[in-house]
Amino acid sequence: MRAEPTAIFKTLSDPTRRALFERLSREGELTVHALTVPSGVSQPAVSKHLNSLKLAGLVRDRRDGRETYYHAEPKALAPLIDWIGFYSTFWHNRFDRLGALLKRMDQ
Amino acid sequence: MRAEPTAIFKTLSDPTRRALFERLSREGELTVHALTVPSGVSQPAVSKHLNSLKLAGLVRDRRDGRETYYHAEPKALAPLIDWIGFYSTFWHNRFDRLGALLKRMDQ
């Protein structure tokens, strides 16, 4: 049984949500406030997006006083890479099961 | 300017649609009828999904009489891989040699 990539695809399909993940990937730990300011949407919207990302395993949070720090969890992208290599014969032939390969590299 | 992966994420986020792409990737050219039978949804639903995939560049079609053959366009997944490597430093390190591969493949 392979991991289900539907949730990851769906979570990353929203540009605002993906932008949050991108910032966290590049800048490390950030508070909700820091993420909200340049996001273009309201703070509740950001909170909801962060919760979606969290449910998909793409981010984690850490409470510190009245602030909550979020950080990206890039390993959660593995099912995506696995899917690309597994179902697309094009990539499959060229990368020989890229996902599995990268998993082995992780050790 | 990087390719916009939103459309690809969104298109692949639906399981029925992704299953169509998977079948076309594995089995090559198939008619709408052949795709409809085991899909679990109606023929118009399949046609609409195929059109979505087509708009995202993930499939192409070829008319032959009263039948329309669809086939996968796996190169259209390249922006996905590019995005993963670009925004996730975690995977970026693992993709160091991959970027060159992708560019060389573009011929």
Next chain:
DNA sequence: ACAACAGATAACCATCCGGTTATGGTTTTG
């Protein structure tokens, strides 16, 4: 103590999305 701040949740709303049935346009078949 209290005012201000950080964040999550509730309630609501408009739009999008994936499904359906019905139908129309071509092409093949009998």
Next chain:
DNA sequence: CAAAACCATAACCGGATGGTTATCTGTTGT
């Protein structure tokens, strides 16, 4: 030529989704 087959499109419907404002809890600072 008439009927059947293949596919696309139209029209419609219910539920999911992304946004808002309002509010609540909890924490910090004066």
